[in-house]
Amino acid sequence: MSQPTRRYITTPIYYASGDPHIGHAYTTILADVLARFDRLTGADVLFLTGTDEHGPKIEEEASRQSLSPIELCNLMAERFQAAWKTLEISHDRFIRTTEAEHKAVVTAFLERLWERGEIYEGPYSGWYCIHEERYWTEKDLGPNHSCPDCGRPVEHLHETNYFFKMGAYQDALISHIEDNPHWIVPEIRRNEILGFLRQPLGDLSISRPKSRVSWGITLPFDEDHVAYVWVDALINYLTASGAIDPGKVTGEQGFEDVSGSWWPVDLHIMGKDILTTHAVYWPTLLMGAGLPVFGQILAHGWWVVGEAKMSKSLGNVIDPLALREEFGTDAVRWYLLREMPTGGDASYTAERFLARYDELANVLGNLGSRVISMVWKYRDGVVPEALGNGLDTEITEAIRKATEAMAHYKVHEALAASMDLARIANGYVEDRQPWSQAKDPEASGDLDQTLATLTRALIVLCALFEPVTPAKMAEMALNLGLDGIPTLEESRSLELAGRRVSRGKPLFPRIEPSWAV
Ligand code: ME8
Numbered sequence: 001m002s003q004p005t006r007r008y009i010t011t012p013i014y015y016a017s018g019d020p021h022i023g024h025a026y027t028t029i030l031a032d033v034l035a036r037f038d039r040l041t042g043a044d045v046l047f048l049t050g051t052d053e054h055g056p057k058i059e060e061e062a063s064r065q066s067l068s069p070i071e072l073c074n075l076m077a078e079r080f081q082a083a084w085k086t087l088e089i090s091h092d093r094f095i096r097t098t099e100a101e102h103k104a105v106v107t108a109f110l111e112r113l114w115e116r117g118e119i120y121e122g123p124y125s126g127w128y129c130i131h132e133e134r135y136w137t138e139k140d141l142g143p144n145h146s147c148p149d150c151g152r153p154v155e156h157l158h159e160t161n162y163f164f165k166m167g168a169y170q171d172a173l174i175s176h177i178e179d180n181p182h183w184i185v186p187e188i189r190r191n192e193i194l195g196f197l198r199q200p201l202g203d204l205s206i207s208r209p210k211s212r213v214s215w216g217i218t219l220p221f222d223e224d225h226v227a228y229v230w231v232d233a234l235i236n237y238l239t240a241s242g243a244i245d246p247g248k249v250t251g252e253q254g255f256e257d258v259s260g261s262w263w264p265v266d267l268h269i270m271g272k273d274i275l276t277t278h279a280v281y282w283p284t285l286l287m288g289a290g291l292p293v294f295g296q297i298l299a300h301g302w303w304v305v306g307e308a309k310m311s312k313s314l315g316n317v318i319d320p321l322a323l324r325e326e327f328g329t330d331a332v333r334w335y336l337l338r339e340m341p342t343g344g345d346a347s348y349t350a351e352r353f354l355a356r357y358d359e360l361a362n363v364l365g366n367l368g369s370r371v372i373s374m375v376w377k378y379r380d381g382v383v384p385e386a387l388g389n390g391l392d393t394e395i396t397e398a399i400r401k402a403t404e405a406m407a408h409y410k411v412h413e414a415l416a417a418s419m420d421l422a423r424i425a426n427g428y429v430e431d432r433q434p435w436s437q438a439k440d441p442e443a444s445g446d447l448d449q450t451l452a453t454l455t456r457a458l459i460v461l462c463a464l465f466e467p468v469t470p471a472k473m474a475e476m477a478l479n480l481g482l483d484g485i486p487t488l489e490e491s492r493s494l495e496l497a498g499r500r501v502s503r504g505k506p507l508f509p510r511i512e513p514s515w516a517v
Contacts, residue, residue: 016076036467050095055229104246169284186343301345330469365508385497386452
């Protein structure tokens with residue numbers, strides 16, 4: 001038997017300075033849907049998420065809340081994990097950058113760069129935004145010396161830093177992007193990075209003096225400095241892969257053979273805001289350390305509220321957990337993934353949320369309840385034996401479309417194709433009129449075929465919708481007498497005849513929101 005495909009999928013690790021919001025939820029659910037779909041097609045998956053816990057931003061927030069940095073991180077790591085649990089995220093590993101294993105891998109990684117002559121010491125003079133954790137040059141700044149990204153005041157720094165010779169990898173990076181057209185998707189983001197690389201690429205400051213920032217990982221070659229939080233954070237992907245055993249790293253040893261581990265990452269998923277760090281800093285750091293680079297980056301778009309960017313100061317941050325309390329986890333997952341074309345931007349509105357919920361209730365939920373109640377009404381709850389499947393072609397086509405769209409990360413299209421199959425199945429009920437077939441003793445075989453066809457469609461829909469609405473599909477699987485969610489292949493071949501179905505609660509009940517639209 002052939003080995004299952006291995007897929008290592010990551011989300012960014014989120015700053016432990018703020019609560020999870022709808023933007024974090026979107027990225028994580030997107031990664032979850034892709035991971036679940038891979039598992040459905042038989043792949044062996046490592047799905048990683050976590051929290052980014054070092055740096056001045058965390059230090060400042062902790063002090064604002066009169067906590068120590070680690071107390072704040074413990075609190076926030078718990079909040080993120082609790083949020084992911086209620087949102088049915090199926091990650092295999094939640095990493096925290098304050099873990100001992102991660103600190104050891106960062107230390108080994110920096111040591112290796114140092115020994116390879118990739119790092120030098122030099123002066124740094126320029127502007128820094130703590131909120132974005134990044135440097136700006138004078139010409140980048142907004143009015144009154146503000147950060148061009150977030151508008152907050154920047155501070156002027158003049159200090160000694162260590163630098164990674166990033167500029168030396170500019171040509172290698174450009175060639176890698178040119179040779180691998182799908183390394184960064186969507187294409188607009190790839191072009192953005194190629195455009196950025198048309199300017200000379202500078203070296204990267206990878207340290208902060210402890211006199212200014214103490215909350216970080218001490219450099220192995222200078223104990224008065226800590227690692228720059230972005231370098232520390234990016235290395236999380238390597239830590240979780242198990243490629244580097246810090247106990248076995250000595251100088252050049254311990255980095256050569258990563259073959260027994262999950263390294264390299266197959267897919268890094270993130271918002272477009274942090275593309276440069278992932279598409280430029282990260283691969284060049286890996287090249288510097290002599291490690292294989294990751295397989296692909298998917299940079300998605302931005303959730304805004306109405307016309308405005310979501311921000312704490314505007315007070316318009318949407319809390320996915322509050323929506324979930326009224327409509328259920330699956331409704332939130334469906335809305336976020338169905339509404340945003342992967343890669344593009346989308347605007348959150350209550351109207352669209354309700355419209356998408358109605359689609360779930362009126363098309364998928366309605367199909368589920370009417371099919372199960374007809375099997376009860378006409379065949380005492382047992383799926384009849386029947387010749388042929390009235391929707392065979394439509395099912396094949398829906399699976400083909402969904403699989404192809406997922407392979408190109410067009411999740412919204414895959415979900416649309418799945419919902420279309422539910423619509424077609426509802427149309428099939430109208431065409432076949434099982435209530436008339438039931439009245440005609442001559443049409444008994446036809447009625448059997450109608451019911452068996454619709455049960456098959458529901459089982460296929462159970463598999464197709466599992467990645468996005470896992471909790472409701474688990475309920476539907478139970479109602480259909482299945483042991484669990486079938487793989488896509490099983491959903492087409494499982495024996496139907498004799499299966500006992502049960503009437504559960506409506507999957508997506510009518511809900512009057514507590515808020516006005
Ligand atoms: O940048 N719409 O963490 P972060 C869509 N710690 N996605 C959004 C969003 C929005 N309005 N707001 C946030 C960091 N996101 C670093 C990452 S990785 C080695 C270190 C999502 O907490 C999106 O994925 O600021 C974005 O890239 C990420 O949250 C930023 O999370």
